[in-house]
Amino acid sequence: NAGVTQTPKFQVLKTGQSMTLQCAQDMNHEYMSWYRQDPGMGLRLIHYSVGAGITDQGEVPNGYNVSRSTTEDFPLRLLSAAPSQTSVYFCASRTVGFGGYTFGSGTRLTVV
Protein backbone atom coordinates (compact mmCIF):
# COMPACT_ATOMS: atom_id res chain seq x y z
CA ASN A 1 0.00 0.00 0.00
CA ALA A 2 1.99 2.98 -1.31
CA GLY A 3 -0.63 5.65 -0.50
CA VAL A 4 -0.42 8.70 -2.79
CA THR A 5 2.49 8.70 -5.22
CA GLN A 6 3.57 11.85 -7.04
CA THR A 7 6.07 12.05 -9.85
CA PRO A 8 8.42 13.70 -10.52
CA LYS A 9 9.71 15.00 -7.18
CA PHE A 10 11.59 17.87 -8.80
CA GLN A 11 11.21 19.55 -12.19
CA VAL A 12 12.66 22.60 -13.92
CA LEU A 13 10.75 23.96 -16.91
CA LYS A 14 11.35 26.79 -19.29
CA THR A 15 8.64 29.37 -19.76
CA GLY A 16 6.13 28.16 -22.32
CA GLN A 17 6.85 24.47 -21.94
CA SER A 18 4.09 22.06 -21.01
CA MET A 19 4.22 19.11 -18.69
CA THR A 20 2.10 16.72 -16.66
CA LEU A 21 2.45 16.10 -12.96
CA GLN A 22 1.45 12.57 -12.15
CA CYS A 23 -0.56 11.47 -9.13
CA ALA A 24 -1.66 7.94 -8.32
CA GLN A 25 -3.29 6.43 -5.24
CA ASP A 26 -3.86 2.80 -4.38
CA MET A 27 -6.39 3.25 -1.57
CA ASN A 28 -9.49 3.25 -3.81
CA HIS A 29 -10.26 6.81 -2.69
CA GLU A 30 -13.03 8.57 -4.55
CA TYR A 31 -11.94 12.15 -3.84
CA MET A 32 -8.69 13.57 -5.18
CA SER A 33 -7.35 17.12 -5.17
CA TRP A 34 -4.42 19.17 -6.34
CA TYR A 35 -2.99 21.96 -4.19
CA ARG A 36 -0.13 24.36 -4.68
CA GLN A 37 1.88 25.70 -1.79
CA ASP A 38 3.72 29.00 -1.91
CA PRO A 39 5.54 30.72 0.98
CA GLY A 40 3.09 32.60 3.17
CA MET A 41 0.11 31.52 1.07
CA GLY A 42 -0.76 28.19 2.60
CA LEU A 43 -2.27 25.50 0.42
CA ARG A 44 -4.46 26.67 -2.42
CA LEU A 45 -6.84 24.34 -4.20
CA ILE A 46 -6.29 24.06 -7.96
CA HIS A 47 -8.70 21.34 -9.09
CA TYR A 48 -10.50 18.49 -7.44
CA SER A 49 -12.42 15.36 -8.40
CA VAL A 50 -15.15 13.43 -6.63
CA GLY A 51 -14.86 10.40 -8.86
CA ALA A 52 -13.77 9.10 -12.22
CA GLY A 53 -15.00 11.39 -14.98
CA ILE A 54 -15.91 14.22 -12.58
CA THR A 55 -13.68 17.23 -11.98
CA ASP A 56 -14.20 20.78 -10.78
CA GLN A 57 -12.21 23.95 -10.33
CA GLY A 58 -10.78 25.16 -7.09
CA GLU A 59 -9.48 28.56 -6.04
CA VAL A 60 -6.62 28.89 -8.57
CA PRO A 61 -7.42 26.80 -11.70
CA ASN A 62 -6.06 29.09 -14.42
CA GLY A 63 -3.22 27.57 -16.42
CA TYR A 64 -3.94 24.03 -15.26
CA ASN A 65 -5.99 21.17 -16.65
CA VAL A 66 -7.01 17.90 -15.06
CA SER A 67 -8.81 14.74 -16.03
CA ARG A 68 -9.88 11.67 -14.07
CA SER A 69 -10.26 8.66 -16.33
CA THR A 70 -9.68 6.14 -13.53
CA THR A 71 -10.18 6.12 -9.77
CA GLU A 72 -6.44 5.72 -9.21
CA ASP A 73 -4.97 8.51 -11.34
CA PHE A 74 -5.41 12.28 -11.32
CA PRO A 75 -2.79 14.00 -13.50
CA LEU A 76 -2.30 17.77 -13.50
CA ARG A 77 -1.31 19.38 -16.77
CA LEU A 78 0.45 22.70 -17.15
CA LEU A 79 -0.42 23.95 -20.60
CA SER A 80 2.19 26.70 -21.01
CA ALA A 81 4.38 27.10 -17.95
CA ALA A 82 4.90 30.56 -16.46
CA PRO A 83 7.28 31.69 -13.69
CA SER A 84 4.20 32.35 -11.51
CA GLN A 85 3.62 28.60 -11.50
CA THR A 86 6.86 28.00 -9.62
CA SER A 87 5.60 26.24 -6.51
CA VAL A 88 5.34 23.00 -4.60
CA TYR A 89 2.43 20.90 -5.82
CA PHE A 90 0.64 18.41 -3.62
CA CYS A 91 -1.83 15.76 -4.65
CA ALA A 92 -4.18 14.40 -2.01
CA SER A 93 -6.93 11.80 -1.79
CA ARG A 94 -9.60 10.67 0.62
CA THR A 95 -12.58 8.40 0.78
CA VAL A 96 -16.22 9.42 0.43
CA GLY A 97 -17.82 11.06 3.42
CA PHE A 98 -15.98 12.95 6.05
CA GLY A 99 -12.35 12.12 6.57
CA GLY A 100 -8.87 13.46 6.28
CA TYR A 101 -6.84 13.73 3.12
CA THR A 102 -3.75 11.65 2.54
CA PHE A 103 -1.12 13.77 0.82
CA GLY A 104 1.62 12.77 -1.55
CA SER A 105 5.18 13.90 -0.92
CA GLY A 106 4.91 16.74 -3.43
CA THR A 107 6.49 17.95 -6.66
CA ARG A 108 8.78 20.95 -6.48
CA LEU A 109 8.44 22.83 -9.78
CA THR A 110 10.60 25.70 -10.93
CA VAL A 111 9.75 27.64 -14.09
CA VAL A 112 12.57 29.75 -15.48
Add this chain to the structure above:
Amino acid sequence: GQQVMQIPQYQHVQEGEDFTTYCNSSTTLSNIQWYKQRPGGHPVFLIQLVKSGEVKKQKRLTFQFGEAKKNSSLHITATQTTDVGTYFCAGSNSGYALNFGKGTSLLVTP
Protein backbone atom coordinates in the same frame (compact mmCIF):
# COMPACT_ATOMS: atom_id res chain seq x y z
CA GLY B 1 -16.09 32.19 -1.91
CA GLN B 2 -15.29 30.53 1.35
CA GLN B 3 -12.21 31.85 3.12
CA VAL B 4 -10.44 30.34 6.07
CA MET B 5 -8.23 32.67 8.09
CA GLN B 6 -5.69 31.54 10.62
CA ILE B 7 -3.79 33.40 13.32
CA PRO B 8 -1.09 33.89 14.33
CA GLN B 9 1.11 33.39 11.29
CA TYR B 10 4.14 32.54 13.44
CA GLN B 11 4.67 31.56 17.05
CA HIS B 12 7.95 31.05 18.85
CA VAL B 13 7.77 29.42 22.28
CA GLN B 14 10.11 27.94 24.83
CA GLU B 15 9.80 24.23 25.32
CA GLY B 16 7.17 23.56 27.97
CA GLU B 17 5.06 26.60 27.15
CA ASP B 18 1.56 26.28 25.73
CA PHE B 19 0.58 27.17 22.17
CA THR B 20 -2.74 28.04 20.54
CA THR B 21 -3.68 28.70 16.93
CA TYR B 22 -7.05 30.03 15.83
CA CYS B 23 -9.04 29.49 12.66
CA ASN B 24 -11.99 31.53 11.41
CA SER B 25 -14.24 31.01 8.42
CA SER B 26 -16.33 33.54 6.55
CA THR B 27 -19.08 30.92 6.16
CA THR B 28 -20.56 28.11 8.22
CA LEU B 29 -18.58 24.92 7.82
CA SER B 30 -19.83 21.37 7.58
CA ASN B 31 -16.60 20.19 9.14
CA ILE B 32 -13.10 21.40 9.92
CA GLN B 33 -9.87 19.48 9.72
CA TRP B 34 -6.43 20.08 11.16
CA TYR B 35 -3.12 19.12 9.57
CA LYS B 36 0.52 19.31 10.59
CA GLN B 37 3.38 19.84 8.15
CA ARG B 38 6.95 19.35 9.27
CA PRO B 39 9.62 21.46 7.53
CA GLY B 40 10.27 19.99 4.08
CA GLY B 41 7.42 17.52 4.44
CA HIS B 42 3.85 17.15 3.37
CA PRO B 43 0.68 17.87 5.36
CA VAL B 44 -0.42 15.07 7.66
CA PHE B 45 -4.01 14.78 8.84
CA LEU B 46 -4.49 15.21 12.58
CA ILE B 47 -8.20 15.34 13.25
CA GLN B 48 -11.66 16.25 11.97
CA LEU B 49 -14.40 18.07 13.87
CA VAL B 50 -17.99 17.87 12.69
CA LYS B 51 -20.37 18.82 15.51
CA SER B 52 -21.09 22.28 16.86
CA GLY B 53 -19.13 22.86 20.07
CA GLU B 54 -17.14 19.67 19.62
CA VAL B 55 -13.95 19.19 21.63
CA LYS B 56 -11.45 16.44 20.90
CA LYS B 57 -8.14 15.61 22.54
CA GLN B 58 -5.07 13.83 21.28
CA LYS B 59 -2.56 13.55 24.12
CA ARG B 60 -1.32 17.15 24.59
CA LEU B 61 -3.40 18.53 21.68
CA THR B 62 -6.92 19.89 22.20
CA PHE B 63 -9.13 20.78 19.25
CA GLN B 64 -12.34 22.80 19.47
CA PHE B 65 -15.08 23.60 16.96
CA GLY B 66 -17.14 26.70 17.66
CA GLU B 67 -20.84 26.68 18.42
CA ALA B 68 -21.61 28.48 15.18
CA LYS B 69 -19.29 26.15 13.23
CA LYS B 70 -17.35 29.14 11.90
CA ASN B 71 -14.26 28.95 14.08
CA SER B 72 -11.90 26.44 15.57
CA SER B 73 -8.77 26.27 17.68
CA LEU B 74 -5.85 23.97 18.35
CA HIS B 75 -4.17 24.14 21.73
CA ILE B 76 -0.93 22.33 22.57
CA THR B 77 -0.08 21.94 26.24
CA ALA B 78 3.57 21.91 27.30
CA THR B 79 5.14 22.07 23.86
CA GLN B 80 8.01 19.81 22.90
CA THR B 81 10.60 20.20 20.15
CA THR B 82 8.78 17.48 18.22
CA ASP B 83 5.81 19.86 17.90
CA VAL B 84 7.77 22.08 15.49
CA GLY B 85 6.02 22.56 12.16
CA THR B 86 3.18 24.39 10.49
CA TYR B 87 -0.36 23.71 11.63
CA PHE B 88 -3.14 24.18 9.11
CA CYS B 89 -6.87 24.26 9.53
CA ALA B 90 -9.00 23.37 6.54
CA GLY B 91 -12.70 23.86 6.16
CA SER B 92 -15.42 22.66 3.89
CA ASN B 93 -19.02 23.65 3.46
CA SER B 94 -19.74 21.28 0.61
CA GLY B 95 -18.09 18.09 1.77
CA TYR B 96 -16.01 18.08 -1.40
CA ALA B 97 -13.52 20.92 -1.76
CA LEU B 98 -11.34 21.58 1.28
CA ASN B 99 -9.98 25.11 1.69
CA PHE B 100 -6.90 25.60 3.82
CA GLY B 101 -5.90 28.49 6.00
CA LYS B 102 -2.41 29.94 5.57
CA GLY B 103 -1.15 28.05 8.60
CA THR B 104 0.63 28.86 11.84
CA SER B 105 4.33 28.07 11.96
CA LEU B 106 5.44 26.91 15.39
CA LEU B 107 9.04 27.10 16.50
CA VAL B 108 9.95 25.52 19.83
CA THR B 109 13.24 26.44 21.48
CA PRO B 110 14.72 23.90 23.93
